[in-house]
Amino acid sequence: MLLDPSLPQFWSDLVQVLLIGTGQTLYMVGISLLITIIVGLPLGIVLVGTEPGGLFESPFGSRRLGRVVNRVLDFVVNLGRSVPFIILMVALIPFTRLVVGTFIGPTAAIVPLAVVAIPFFARMVEIAIKEVDTGLIEAAESLGATRWQIVSKVLVPEALSPMILGLSTTVTSIINFSAMVGTVAGGGLGDVAVRYGYQRYSTIHMVAVIIVIFVIVMVLQGLATMLAKRFAHRSRPTRAEKTAPALRASAVTGA
Amino acid sequence: MASGGPATYFVTVIWPAALRLTHSESLRYKAARTLRTTVISVQHVSKTFRSGGTVTAALQDVSLEVAEGEIFGVIGQSGAGKSTLIRAVNLLERPDSGTVTVDGDQLTALSPADLRRARRKIGMVFQHFNLLAGRTVRGNVELGLEIIGVDGDARRRRALEILDLVGLADKAGAYPAELSGGQKQRVGIARALAGSPKVLLSDEATSALDPETTRSILDLVKTINTDLGLTVLLITHEMDVVKRICDSAALIEGGRIVEQGRIVSLISTAGSRLAHELFPLGAVPSLPGDTVIDITFSGGSADRPVIAQLARTYGLDVSILGAAIETIGGNQAGRTRLALPGSAAGNAAPISDLRSQGMLVEIVGE
């Protein structure tokens, strides 16, 4: 059945379809992003830490274990990043079914999305943490810091800004892949584009989907850039910082 | 910024009170100075680096003793092993062999957890400051206190107190990127001091700073040393640093300590290279028919009219070839190079006269 834009219900229908699609996309992307951070952040930290000379070079006193963990994780991350998403998605169907109970719908889509995003983000975390000056680690060590304190008080806070930018790149690709998931498993804006734009030749639906996705990506990237700047503290001081240093200090440490 | 607030209270009431030593404390402090209790003891430490195909013996059987309350400077050229040595003192670099003892704890024998506890007694400042860019000045100073589990309010008070000591109370809310090099190093010093350490290690703390800032930082270190009785071990490649604040010094070359001692005694040690470096007189000119002598004087002999006396008593035509005079540890000390007419044998009488007055006389040319 072709859609007729001159009918009054076309537009109300479009809005409803877009709202549902956007909601599903945000749900898929949001949950998989959460999982990605929860798994990818420690993974990235372990990847850097288990390198020779790293903080976790010899976990439980075994240098060998450290090397093995590093090699294995590095391999898994490379594998996860090199398999094309469409193949990964299909290959993961049995696993998805095991976890979610089905491989259709937005919830099922979260599994392949998280699986593809975790190694991607872990690499970003790895790169960001490698950029942290080893002198800072030594300073913390000289103050008697434990390894955990070094991670939580030095490595993560000091790498926050590049990690946020990395997260922004990650979320963009999750959105990208979420549209692809839609065509296979159903749900989200990708599904809207295929069912209405492609199968029923509605250019208006297609354009609307593109606009909504574009807006989501722009908003997220703008947010990330803003946050990254806020945490960098490398740029010249803003007027607020100059005029109210004490106020700022209490705001920062009060958090 | 905090007029009338808790910071002011600390600055005007608590801090001065904390600085005031009780009579018995000051006696103990003086006794410690005269007994020279060893606070840092490095014994037979060696460290070899192997990277790729190259093997570097960075430290070779190095032994060092730093007495309580003194400022001990290790001087040497780039690559001599200075950083490796100071990093061995808090075990940032674990030596291959030998022992390191700080304030009674033999660090080289401690478990990782005990080592972390022992490190709280050892503050360290770095050439490149190593401040956390994402924390304010106060946040940086609080880092060590967070690590040892001091709670928020006490932490904040202590940080402000120490920032006041280093002259940065008004920068508590600034970020390191907004500070000058000298200010950054003050933050580094404040961070090291926040946990009330027994000793302070300084790895070329002033090498990234201009001469004027260097002087102000050195003066701060000296103030901390005298006011808090903190023992300081510093490394440097600049003789000026040693001249300005050190009580003792060691010269390191190719991973070995070639000379060490209190500066007052080094000055009166014949052939001391550190003394020569402290008072550089340049190359000895060749003057046929003359005897060239270097006179090193310190303490009481410094203000005696030596040359006039020589001329008067022995009728000598003394020429001054060079002189280097410094104030070291509050005393005038220096070296003068003189040319006396005639051979060394001919000048035996005036030379032994000078020696009997407590001056070190070296015959450097004939």
Ligand SMILES: Nc1ncnc2c1ncn2[C@@H]1O[C@H](COP(=O)(O)OP(=O)(O)O)[C@@H](O)[C@H]1O
């Ligand atoms: N981590 C390291 N790996 C390999 N060689 C090192 C390392 N650290 C220092 N060295 C070498 O040890 C020697 C002494 O270095 P260092 O203690 O940094 O000297 P300094 O501080 O006096 O300039 C140098 O030859 C240096 O190249």
Ligand SMILES: [Mg+2]
């Ligand atoms: Mg060095």
